[in-house]
Amino acid sequence: MGTDRLNRLLAANRDFSAGFDRGQLQAPPRERLAVLTCMDCRISVEELFGLGVGDVAVVRNAGAVASDDALRSLLVTRHVLGTQEIIVMAHTGCGLLGLDDAGLQQRLTSEFGQPSATTFGSFDDLETHVRDQVARIRAHPWLGDAPVHGLVYEVETGRARPVG
């Protein structure tokens, strides 16, 4: 079941673990911060905020959507791990921005010869999208007491800018 790629990653991990010195880190993030952002490969939350491993709980999905599953995760960070503040950070150049959701559904149904109920969560305006996710988090009965901030990360410049 191994592949060349997996074997290479596991070999790199053996080197990493040989020099591992973070065994004392704890699950509660040192910064008491949770960030919901996109799965996009260009985003490193720790790096772009000048933080390190162990500082921040990071929830990631396609588009930084405050889905039911993301809300579940944010609730665990807040009420099991003790985070006190939430940042939602979408980004420029997101694959979901302007994606033809129905078109992709049709293409995959045809390609794989079977349908699926999965939709992709495309959106048309980045700032509106961020505001909607912030509102959704604030509206959860068990999350409304924590500060929630909306940001856009610019993959072209490295800047994270607030969405008011």
Next chain:
Amino acid sequence: MGTDRLNRLLAANRDFSAGFDRGQLQAPPRERLAVLTCMDCRISVEELFGLGVGDVAVVRNAGAVASDDALRSLLVTRHVLGTQEIIVMAHTGCGLLGLDDAGLQQRLTSEFGQPSATTFGSFDDLETHVRDQVARIRAHPWLGDAPVHGLVYEVETGRARPVG
């Protein structure tokens, strides 16, 4: 709406963006790899596999659960961003391992004075949990053709070990 913490993070981000040199990175991950892992602050997927920013799409939620939302995200990585392989990586010391899901629901209902339908996704055996998520991904009609691997990351040692 700003807080001291947010202002400090945004100040650090200004330093980061001043020296930013990754504006040419593209959305498709260079390693053509997607990893579904936990939001736990002790996990840096790039670092533990010897990878860098831009190499891997990272989906994260509480417990590395192959939820409907995680499947949506994996589908976007595969069919919009072109990833070819999927790793599911749960970890030792997970906050959901052995969590009293119903007890937490009761506590929060009482604390906030209102109920919520949210449950937390606790589990009792780490290896079984990983196998279940791998099976769920493989069962999706639009994901079954990509290799899917299950791993456990040991937060005490830095080692990522395959779950067969």
